Amino acid sequence: xxxxxxxxxxxxxxxxxxxxxxxxxxxxxxxxxxxxxxxxxxxxxxxxxxxxxxxxxxxxxxxxxxxxxxxxxxxxxxxxxxxxxxxxxxxxxxxxxxxxxxxxxxxxxxxxxxxxxxxxxxxxxxxxxxxxxxxxxxxxxxxxxxxxxxxxxxxxxxxxxxxxxxxxxxxxxxxxxxxxxxxxxxxxxxxxxxxxxxxxxxxxxxxxxxxxxxxxxxxxxxxxxxxxxxxxxxxxx
Amino acid sequence: xxxxxxxxxxxxxxxxxxxxxxxxxxxxxxxxxxxxxxxxxxxxxxxxxxxxxxxxxxxxxxxxxxxxxxxxxxxxxxxxxxxxxxxxxxxxxxxxxxxxxxxxxxxxxxxxxxxxxxxxxxxxxxxxxxxxxxxxxxxxxxxxxxxxxxxxxxxxxxxxxxxxxxxxxxxxxxxxxxxxxxxxxxxxxxxxxxxxxxxxxxxxxxxxxxxxxxxxxxxxxxxxxxxxxx
Numbered sequence: 289x290x291x292x293x294x295x296x297x298x299x300x301x302x303x304x305x306x307x308x309x310x311x312x313x314x315x316x317x318x319x320x321x322x323x324x325x326x327x328x329x330x331x332x333x334x335x336x337x338x339x340x341x342x343x344x345x346x347x348x349x350x351x352x353x354x355x356x357x358x359x360x361x362x363x364x365x366x367x368x369x370x371x372x373x374x375x376x377x378x379x380x381x382x383x384x385x386x387x388x389x390x391x392x393x394x395x396x397x398x399x400x401x402x403x404x405x406x407x408x409x410x411x412x413x414x415x416x417x418x419x420x421x422x423x424x425x426x427x428x429x430x431x432x433x434x435x436x437x438x439x440x441x442x443x444x445x446x447x448x449x450x451x452x453x454x455x456x457x458x459x460x461x462x463x464x465x466x467x468x469x470x471x472x473x474x475x476x477x478x479x480x481x482x483x484x485x486x487x488x489x490x491x492x493x494x495x496x497x498x499x500x501x502x503x504x505x506x507x508x509x510x511x512x513x514x515x516x517x518x519x520x521x522x523x524x525x
Numbered sequence: 526x527x528x529x530x531x532x533x534x535x536x537x538x539x540x541x542x543x544x545x546x547x548x549x550x551x552x553x554x555x556x557x558x559x560x561x562x563x564x565x566x567x568x569x570x571x572x573x574x575x576x577x578x579x580x581x582x583x584x585x586x587x588x589x590x591x592x593x594x595x596x597x598x599x600x601x602x603x604x605x606x607x608x609x610x611x612x613x614x615x616x617x618x619x620x621x622x623x624x625x626x627x628x629x630x631x632x633x634x635x636x637x638x639x640x641x642x643x644x645x646x647x648x649x650x651x652x653x654x655x656x657x658x659x660x661x662x663x664x665x666x667x668x669x670x671x672x673x674x675x676x677x678x679x680x681x682x683x684x685x686x687x688x689x690x691x692x693x694x695x696x697x698x699x700x701x702x703x704x705x706x707x708x709x710x711x712x713x714x715x716x717x718x719x720x721x722x723x724x725x726x727x728x729x730x731x732x733x734x735x736x737x738x739x740x741x742x743x744x745x746x747x748x749x750x751x752x753x754x755x
Contacts, residue, residue, distance in 0.1 A: 335680075336740065341733035343687045344680025350656070362585055368647065369586055372657070375650035382652075392740035449667070451676035
């Protein structure tokens with residue numbers, strides 16, 4: 289029954305067609321630079337607090353900054369990743385690593401500021417990811433997935449390299465969930481035939497708003513309910 | 526086959542250099558895995574990761590079509606032979622660690638050349654070529670540590686390894702961009718730089734230090750009064 293409903297839903301979604309964004313209104317490219325730089329900065333600060341050496345901090349900064357975009361571009365198979373083609377992104381990521389290395393101690397006091405900026409840019413990642421996927425001609429479901437991956441890939445790589453638990457997959461403030469909602473908003477707007485700038489604004493507001501709201505009001509993503517008693521007891525022992 | 530009078534202008538890194546680097550990396554990876562009690566598949570997995578990881582990431586990023594290690598069977602066969610050797614003769618390999626380390630230093634130089642050449646062939650900017658050279662040379666080691674479930678040793682304080690690849694890549698890109706010497710000579714110089722940096726680091730015990738420590742030192746010197754905080 290549930291399976292049939294899901295299959296029906298899936299086929300309904302499958303038949304939906306979303307117009308690819310017109311190229312007239314794309315995100316200004318400096319927004320991607322800002323997104324990469326803040327990502328690199330947070331990654332580098334994360335790394336300096338985990339006893340990595342300067343080379344390690346630089347690697348983690350680059351991977352956090354450009355990792356999501358790289359995974360997105362490799363998945364979409366649409367040419368060499370942006371961060372390799374234009375030198376600005378890598379240069380900014382390396383600069384961010386240098387800043388974090390030199391100013392690690394004073395920047396300890398600015399962690400809240402960093403997380404605010406980090407929250408602001410997740411909408412940028414989602415919009416670029418979804419738009420690129422739609423431009424390649426992907427279906428809406430895949431475009432949403434690519435948007436979320438582009439948004440969270442950098443953070444995932446950072447946690448893998450620093451040997452910390454991947455923050456994206458842990459219960460906590462909305463991160464990938466906010467990105468998913470933002471991507472959904474883009475698709476919904478596109479389906480309703482809204483102009484591209486409306487879709488972009490809606491995505492940014494919803495993704496950033498959800499993340500900010502969850503941080504402010506302390507909303508946390510729920511933990512999976514465990515059905516059997518034995519399994520519920522096992523982890524606590 | 527080998528001409529007696531070698532034309533320096535056309536001499537480049539031979540084709541088997543990448544293969545030799547892959548096999549050396551696989552041997553190191555297999556030895557690492559065998560010493561940590563992995564099963565045959567685990568040994569092969571880590572040998573594969575260390576030997577081919579860097580090249581695999583390079584080819585994925587550059588969208589080179591089917592990766593070369595799949596289309597050319599010698600790569601996988603070499604990795605397989607290296608992992609079998611690592612599985613059965615890990616003790617011998619561990620005892621000859623110095624030879625293995627020397628070969629690994631040499632193959633790191635080869636991989637830097639492969640990465641930078643690939644990036645410059647598709648006319649990427651200089652900074653991307655430096656990045657890809659470093660990535661090709663060090664990606665395998667990081668991937669091996671991730672698969673083995675340990676914190677990537679390359680990124681942590683220890684004997685200087687990654688910096689050698691980074692400096693080698695920067696050196697090669699600058700050389701290729703500003704000095705138009707024959708490619709073979711530039712490659713030879715690059716391999717020499719990486720090789721000697723790694724050997725020197727191992728011999729003299731050059732170690733990298735935690736970034737936070739360096740940063741703290743800097744700020745202690747700048748603000749002597751606040752040295753007691755945190």
